[in-house]
Amino acid sequence: MPLIIEKTLKGQRALVTGGSSGIGAAVARALAEAGTRVAINYLSDAEDAQKLVDEIQAGGGEAFAVQADVSREEEVKLMFELAIKRWGSLDILIANAGIQLDSAFTEMTLAQWDKVLAVNLTGQFLCAREAVKEFLRRGLIPELSSAMGKIICMSSVHDIIPWAGHVNYAASKGAVLMFMKSLAQEVAHQRIRVNAISPGAIRTPINRSAWETPEAERELLKLIPYERIGEPMDIGHAAVWLASDASDYVIGTTLYVDGGMTLYPGFREGG
Template structure:
């Protein structure tokens, strides 16, 4: 079981001290890095997972040993009842909720003419419907009578909310949908003091990209499209999420922060 070590930031450097967060799909990859980063910045974190709880539980224990506060939360973001129950449990355990990170996502390559309808439905259910269900549940808590203080919904989008991606039309459709969904609810929730921001990673070194990273030619082909000349790390994305969730970004809402090494400026994509 690969559970990274946890080390909190000094209190003077913590951006999220006292915040109560839920991170979906938080037991691997970018989600895992985000959960650790939020906790390092002083937030109490609900670590959402599906399937076996082993990794999420170990993460929570690791954070607890480091002086933070976290717990594992079993929740399927594509299932309405599971989401409603999960947010109720999170709010009870944390004493409320003021930060949601919609990170859970899936992808699998299929050319359009070969794509099974079930696969289209699966990707939309997790990547788009899941963002809707979780955002709705979070917004209900964040706009309830008496809710106050900094509150934010952060969506993990992708450069593919802007860049078309052959073989991943279902994935790209969800990220384009998340972009306008986020902008729309940002306008709705702004009068309640709730910010909505998207963070859009480019090519990131995660287990889902292991095959490309292990192939020198394929890895180089991706790097050739990145002006900064390297793949991003989970830490790059997690740091951006912590910042946009913090009061340092209090005047940022309805926008997308691309964490892509300049990939969206590459001439092929403009």
């Protein structure tokens, strides 16, 4: 899908966690195309992160890569310090980093439970906390944005759709839903906008087995009323809109970018 994005975020500065691949990389590309300087966070894949930085810079944008484990407080603080030192401040946080450690419930270990919650939920808390602190320190810059700062929590349709065999993941995303709403309620009066994006089935390497073969794709499409698998840039475009002044009155909202997956397509013929 080609990038067709106006420079709606020109001059703004963003941090995308988990930004070296998949949805995070698409969001970073879309933000850069919209005129944003982008800090691309990664955990271990320095090569892919640098390739994305090079790609953005080759297209006339500005980006740099920064390593951090979002579940570790000191690493998150250092990541924000580096980004703020480089660009003076931040205007947008895309809290995208997340993992799956799948298991039947009776076989799920405490380590699997703790790790998924640590990255998918605590990681969002730590990053959002540092972002809000920076927005309040810096204050409103009307020529850049109507809001003092924007936070987009990357969630999943499994914040409302149960998912057997993935109890830790679904629980973490359900918690992100209420985390986002509660934070939005707390900081909206300070002109900080907090929202979420919940992707459905997106064509990324992490779920390759669900779409790689024609048979697998046919089964997956039964869950998608729009009858196509989402592309990473579908999420990128949504993130640009949510970060822009075009959505300035959108507060505490989850945008489901899922081709209708949350419409429970099984009830189209039955129920």
